[in-house]
Amino acid sequence: MNDVLDVALRLVIVFAVFMVVPLVVGQAEHKVMAHMQGRLGPMYAGGFHGWAQLVADGVKFVQKEDIVPAEADRRVFQLAPAVALLPYLLVLVAIPIGPGEGAVGQVVDAGIFFVLAVMGIGVLGSLMAGWASANKFSLLGGIRTAAQLLAYELPMLLAAASVAMAAGTVSLPGILDAFEWWWLPWQIVGALVFFVAGLAELQRPPFDMPIADSEIIFGAYTEYTGLRFALFLLAEYAGIVVLCALTTVLFLGGWHGPLGADGLGWVWTLLKVAVLAFVVIWLRVSYPRLREDQLQKLAWTTLIPLALAQIALTGIVKVAIN
Amino acid sequence: MPPIPGAGLAKGLAVTLRTMTKKTVTAQYPDAQPELPPRSRGVIALFEENCTVCMLCARECPDWCIYIDSHKETVPAAAPGGRERSRNVLDRFAIDFSLCMYCGICIEVCPFDALFWSPEFEYAETDILELTHERDKLREWMWTVPEPPALDPGAEEPKEIAAARKTADKLRTKREQEAAAEAAPPTPTDPAPTDPAPTDQEGQA
Ligand code: SF4
Ligand code: SF4
Numbered sequence: 345m346n347d348v349l350d351v352a353l354r355l356v357i358v359f360a361v362f363m364v365v366p367l368v369v370g371q372a373e374h375k376v377m378a379h380m381q382g383r384l385g386p387m388y389a390g391g392f393h394g395w396a397q398l399v400a401d402g403v404k405f406v407q408k409e410d411i412v413p414a415e416a417d418r419r420v421f422q423l424a425p426a427v428a429l430l431p432y433l434l435v436l437v438a439i440p441i442g443p444g445e446g447a448v449g450q451v452v453d454a455g456i457f458f459v460l461a462v463m464g465i466g467v468l469g470s471l472m473a474g475w476a477s478a479n480k481f482s483l484l485g486g487i488r489t490a491a492q493l494l495a496y497e498l499p500m501l502l503a504a505a506s507v508a509m510a511a512g513t514v515s516l517p518g519i520l521d522a523f524e525w526w527w528l529p530w531q532i533v534g535a536l537v538f539f540v541a542g543l544a545e546l547q548r549p550p551f552d553m554p555i556a557d558s559e560i561i562f563g564a565y566t567e568y569t570g571l572r573f574a575l576f577l578l579a580e581y582a583g584i585v586v587l588c589a590l591t592t593v594l595f596l597g598g599w600h601g602p603l604g605a606d607g608l609g610w611v612w613t614l615l616k617v618a619v620l621a622f623v624v625i626w627l628r629v630s631y632p633r634l635r636e637d638q639l640q641k642l643a644w645t646t647l648i649p650l651a652l653a654q655i656a657l658t659g660i661v662k663v664a665i666n
Numbered sequence: 667m668p669p670i671p672g673a674g675l676a677k678g679l680a681v682t683l684r685t686m687t688k689k690t691v692t693a694q695y696p697d698a699q700p701e702l703p704p705r706s707r708g709v710i711a712l713f714e715e716n717c718t719v720c721m722l723c724a725r726e727c728p729d730w731c732i733y734i735d736s737h738k739e740t741v742p743a744a745a746p747g748g749r750e751r752s753r754n755v756l757d758r759f760a761i762d763f764s765l766c767m768y769c770g771i772c773i774e775v776c777p778f779d780a781l782f783w784s785p786e787f788e789y790a791e792t793d794i795l796e797l798t799h800e801r802d803k804l805r806e807w808m809w810t811v812p813e814p815p816a817l818d819p820g821a822e823e824p825k826e827i828a829a830a831r832k833t834a835d836k837l838r839t840k841r842e843q844e845a846a847a848e849a850a851p852p853t854p855t856d857p858a859p860t861d862p863a864p865t866d867q868e869g870q871a
Contacts, residue, residue, distance in 0.1 A: 380682040384692045630678040 354437075362433050366581035370398045373581075373625045380629040401574070408570035415478035416567065424476060425568070425575035428469025431462045432582035439589045440517045442599045442610035455516035456504050459590060466583060467493045467545060469576070470554065474564035485563025488554035488636065489547065495643035496544040496551075502651035503538035506658045507531060507594045520598040527597065530661060534654040535595035537647050539620070542587040544643070546580060548624060550631040553639055588620035589613070596620075704812040707768045708787035709799075710761055711807035716780035719754035723772035723781060731765035732772060733758060733798075759804065763789070764797040782811045 374397060378385030390396025412421055438452045438459055452458045467489060474486015508514045510531065511522040544551035555563035562568075565576050592598055596616050599609025634642065693700055702708070724732040735758035741751045773781045784807040791797050817824070823831070 376686065379686045379690060382685055382688070382690050382692075384690050384694070387694065626679060626682060630682045631675070 358437050359433070362436055362582060365585050366578055367398045369584050369621050369625075370577075370581045371395065372621065373628075374398075376622065376625045377629050380626070405571050405574035410571060411567070411569045413478055413567050417476040417478070420472050420476035421567075422572070424469045424473035425572045425579070426469075427472055428466055428579040429575050429582065431465040432579060432586045434462045435459050435586045436582075436589075438516060439586070439593060440520060440598060441613050443517075443520075451515070451517055454514050455518070456508055456514045456594075459516070460501060460504060463545070463583075463586065463590075464493070464497060466579060469579065470547070470564045473568065473576070477564070477567040479567050481560040482564050482566045485554045485556075485560050485566070488560075489564060491636075492544060492547065492551065492554055492639065495640055496541040496647070499537050499643060499647035499651045500541040500545065502648065502655060503534040503541070504594060506534045506651070506654045509655065509658050509662060516593055520593060520600070523597045523600055525597070525600070528595075531595050531654070531658070533650055534658075535591060537651045537654065538595065539587070539591050539623075541643070541647055542591065543624065543627065544639070546583040546587060548580070548584070549628040550634050551639060553633055553636055556633060584621055584624050585617065588617045588624065591620055592616040702785040702787075704785070704815050705783060706785035706787075707770060707783050708785040709763070709783075709789060709807050710766070710773065710804065711782045711784040711811050712759055712801060712804035713780050713782065713808050714756060714759070714801060714805055716778045717756055717759065717776075718778050718780075719756050720777065722775050722777065726771050726775045727766075728769060728771065729765045729767055731762040733760040733762070756801070759801040760798050761804065762798040764794045782808065784808070784810045785812065786810045 374385040375393070386394040386397040388394050389400040412418055438455055440451075470489040471486050471493075474482045474484075474489060477483070507519060510527060511519040513519060513522065547554050554560075555565065560566070565573060568576060592613055598616075599613050601609070601612035719734060719736040721734055724730075724734050734756070736754045736756050738752050739755050741753060743750050770783065773783060786807055789797075789799070822828070
């Protein structure tokens with residue numbers, strides 16, 4: 345009976361985090377973007393600095409008509425937003441926030457494999473949407489998504505593999521247990537590769553070429569309206585949270601802080617996630633969108649060699665200390 | 667020195683970060699009213715007293731959105747034995763702001779300075795029919811018309827004042843010449859007439 349309660353409680357907490365944190369990131373994006381561009385951002389919904397803007401947006405989205413194009417592949421079209429969103433919820437279950445059993449939704453032994461594999465499914469949602477919409481712009485966006493997915497999954501995996509090699513384990517809490525502060529400079533290249541590749545996989549600017557609202561309207565999401573469209577947006581923000589959390593856990597030492605962590609480890613984790621989320625927004629404001637060929641070039645000629653070099657370095661250091 | 671790779675990228679980040687720490691200058695419109703320049707095109711105001719119902723504005727309006735109704739009134743003769751005169755009295759003056767394109771032609775064309783731009787812009791309605799504003803409303807807006815901006819120090823004199831002065835000068839020299847011609851028989855002449863005061867062309871407080 346206690347087990348059931350425990351599982352239920354963990355699920356509820358993970359779900360609550362899943363619903364709240366992306367909204368916080370979204371609101372932060374409104375504000376940070378606005379100030380970086382010399383504006384204010386939404387100020388009215390909810391009173392104080394417009395904190396309820398995204399909630400209001402949600403209410404607005406719910407009220408809108410849910411349209412499925414006549415020629416669309418109905419089932420696939422309707423399922424796509426769920427496919428885009430759910431993987432991030434699943435990933436969140438396996439990410440350790442603090443030390444010990446209590447701060448993980450569920451310890452998965454092959455944590456890295458699980459997390460990266462499940463995260464990859466998220467992109468499938470965009471592909472399904474692009475294919476099922478019966479719209480050439482959606483299709484184009486979907487195909488671009490596929491090309492991007494192929495290009496960036498590899499550096500991401502290689503960078504994660506380097507950390508797994510360093511720790512000698514593929515379990516996420518295991519990696520954190522093995523973490524030493526000097527891993528930061530040692531794995532910095534891998535961290536950069538992982539983060540950039542993750543951004544590209546989320547199709548965040550400057551890697552938002554597949555959804556390019558100016559060229560192909562909104563890529564795979566062109567035909568989506570109302571709540572389903574909102575789910576895609578939510579998936580993007582949930583994706584940011586997951587990517588930042590993963591980068592924190594794999595490369596930044598998760599709950600390890602410079603000060604002795606006595607049960608406050610989760611604060612460090614959240615802090616690092618918040619800083620990374622800020623960086624994600626910052627990059628969005630600072631850089632223009634990459635062109636298709638630049639995008640591919642970055643992945644194949646820069647990130648992958650860098651990731652391979654990181655693995656080599658990890659191997660050498662690993663052998664040296666043994 | 668060749669540029670360090672990535673320097674441009676870092677510079678971009680620095681620019682956005684610096685902008686973030688600066689105060690934004692956005693005016694929070696519904697809370698803070700914008701300070702509009704005196705010639706802003708907000709709405710058209712009517713100064714009824716100046717209007718002679720000449721209909722020029724209604725005819726020149728490209729959108730045909732000015733409605734004017736009037737009737738003729740007979741003014742009894744001023745002096746006994748004189749002739750009666752007739753004049754136009756304005757019954758209705760309305761502008762349909764749902765059609766108006768704010769070209770300002772009506773204001774330019776009015777020879778009697780009865781129409782003005784007011785910077786007032788908050789007159790949205792939920793029904794498009796309610797955007798036809800009648801003379802009372804147009805008159806109310808009249809009181810929101812700001813003083814015309816002062817001329818630049820070196821600017822040309824306004825046309826109407828220049829014209830009035832020219833006429834006055836001509837008159838004066840003529841009188842003086844006449845006075846000089848008649849100087850031989852020293853008859854006391856009138857002093858040179860004072861300039862006819864330039865009419866206040868703006869016709870407003
Ligand atoms: S501003 Fe132009 S369109 Fe509007 S009423 Fe005057 S003449 Fe007509
Ligand atoms: S042009 Fe001027 S004077 Fe003539 S009708 Fe229009 S507002 Fe009146």
